[in-house]
Amino acid sequence: TQLLEQSPQFLSIQEGENLTVYCNSSSVFSSLQWYRQEPGEGPVLLVTVVTGGEVKKLKRLTFQFGDARKDSSLHITAAQPGDTGLYLCAETGANSKLTFGKGITLSVRP
């Protein structure tokens, strides 16, 4: 079973700041997904990256997949309090089951 490591585990920043968080593995990802989960809710898919070196943008969020497909980063520009939540990366394995990292808890203070 592939181990996904996410860092940092916790992050508390002021509104308007930029931040970058990471997801790493010792093995090559077939594809990688990023989710955001708010308290009391299920995870919501943000993006899927498949190709090494791929960059995808979703408004103020920029997702990058490493060239070797063993790591990924999420950069948020000008963070807003609405960005607060648990950010999870996940890989799709056999039978489409997802293997998640432990997540990054982000708090954006007004």
Add this chain to the structure above:
Amino acid sequence: GAGVSQSPRYKVAKRGQDVALRCDPISGHVSLFWYQQALGQGPEFLTYFQNEAQLDKSGLPSDRFFAERPEGSVSTLKIQRTQQEDSAVYLCASSNSGTGVQPQHFGDGTRLSIL
């Protein structure tokens, strides 16, 4: 509704009791997944159905856990003789394909607390 629906949203049970958690997937979705999420952790895979067939139950932690989807739609996750370590949020997800990378749509989960 349009999304995955789970019930109950909260369940409190005494150690040793049996519990049943329900998942209503998005209509027409072939695949259904159950995950367990402990406090402060990411979700962990429990089991997977394609229609009514349970194709993967490798994540079920013990034989006290049982899942079914008899008509290929609604699914029930049953936990017998609950233990305190079963306390967690149980998430259900569905997708409209049994193969390939198709997005999974998650419900809001059932928070189970074992006293």
